[in-house]
Amino acid sequence: MKDDIKRQIERLKKEKNAVILAHYYCEDAVQALADFVGDSFYLAKVAKSTTADVLVFCGVSFMGESAKILNPEKTVLMPDLAADCAMAHMASVERIEEMRKTYPALAVVCYINSTAALKCHSDVCVTSSNAVKIVKALPNQNIFFIPDENLGSFVKEQVPEKNIVVNDGYCPIHKAMTAAQVQAEKKKHPGALVLSHPECRSEVLALSDYIGSTADIIKYAKESEARSFIICTEVGVDYRLRSDSPDKAFYYVTPCPCCADMKRNTPEKILEVLTTGKNAVEIPDEVRRRALLPLDRMLELAK
Numbered sequence: 399m400k401d402d403i404k405r406q407i408e409r410l411k412k413e414k415n416a417v418i419l420a421h422y423y424c425e426d427a428v429q430a431l432a433d434f435v436g437d438s439f440y441l442a443k444v445a446k447s448t449t450a451d452v453l454v455f456c457g458v459s460f461m462g463e464s465a466k467i468l469n470p471e472k473t474v475l476m477p478d479l480a481a482d483c484a485m486a487h488m489a490s491v492e493r494i495e496e497m498r499k500t501y502p503a504l505a506v507v508c509y510i511n512s513t514a515a516l517k518c519h520s521d522v523c524v525t526s527s528n529a530v531k532i533v534k535a536l537p538n539q540n541i542f543f544i545p546d547e548n549l550g551s552f553v554k555e556q557v558p559e560k561n562i563v564v565n566d567g568y569c570p571i572h573k574a575m576t577a578a579q580v581q582a583e584k585k586k587h588p589g590a591l592v593l594s595h596p597e598c599r600s601e602v603l604a605l606s607d608y609i610g611s612t613a614d615i616i617k618y619a620k621e622s623e624a625r626s627f628i629i630c631t632e633v634g635v636d637y638r639l640r641s642d643s644p645d646k647a648f649y650y651v652t653p654c655p656c657c658a659d660m661k662r663n664t665p666e667k668i669l670e671v672l673t674t675g676k677n678a679v680e681i682p683d684e685v686r687r688r689a690l691l692p693l694d695r696m697l698e699l700a701k
Contacts, residue, residue, distance in 0.1 A: 410672040410673065418432045418433050419453060419455050420432035421441065423632040423660040424457070424661070425663070428456050434448075435638065437526070438525045452475065455476055455679075457660065458482055459486070459513075466681050470681075475672070475675070478663060481662040483569075485546055488545040491516070495519075501540040502540065507520070507543045514685050514689045522536065522699065526610075527614060547568055571656070572630075577601040593609075594630035594631070595631035597631075619648070625645075626649070
């Protein structure tokens with residue numbers, strides 16, 4: 399990253415009272431620029447607590463939407479509006495309504511990796527770091543978990559006392575990882591611990607020494623006495639892992655799990671939106687008010 403880009407960004411942040419929020423899956427240069435780097439849950443909390451007037455959200459579209467829903471008075475800018483999450487669209491309002499008719503007193507639990515439209519029809523949002531805690535805390539016996547089948551199945555295993563029906567959505571990056579790929583890495587790196595995100599297939603989770611959110615994986619690797627790890631999540635997390643533990647080794651399956659949408663965020667695009675104010679996230683007020691309810695409930699139940 400050129401020093402002049404960094405200097406211009408720092409100047410504009412001060413002029414406009416702006417902060418940069420970046421997900422762990424963004425490229426190294428973007429994480430290095432950011433004021434706050436984290437997973438979806440952490441960034442949702444930061445978006446609500448910061449006193450900045452402008453939030454530059456380096457992630458994918460549902461993250462920018464969530465930030466705007468939680469902060470209607472703030473300007474939320476996306477470096478690239480084309481950065482999207484396929485899984486965020488993998489549920490339908492029609493299926494939700496069908497499930498509500500099928501199961502009495504149903505709670506629709508919506509992974510934060512979803513569109514604002516889906517949040518409008520949900521009872522509570524969750525992230526991978528708080529999904530089990532929140533589902534356990536709900537008074538409802540019947541749960542419909544959208545949109546991710548793999549995270550929903552993981553929660554179902556952890557909360558067997560409830561009737562959890564899962565949707566058939568998925569993260570293409572995590573679903574592409576297979577048990578055979580993990581086994582190949584284990585053969586190349588004997589003794590390496592396998593740390594996996596719950597969006598992975600059950601066959602990958604079955605081979606894992608630890609399962610957790612992106613932030614949980616980073617914390618586990620930092621605190622573990624082990625020296626080498628096979629990381630089953632998007633490769634952008636490597637920047638933080640190496641920063642926290644430069645003396646440890648981190649390996650990824652082949653082909654490398656890389657999200658092209660997350661990589662759309664670049665320092666040059668951050669500078670452009672800070673300069674021009676383009677790519678502002680706009681959400682109709684009715685949608686915002688309805689989608690706010692499950693997000694607020696998540697923040698309350700996750701305390």
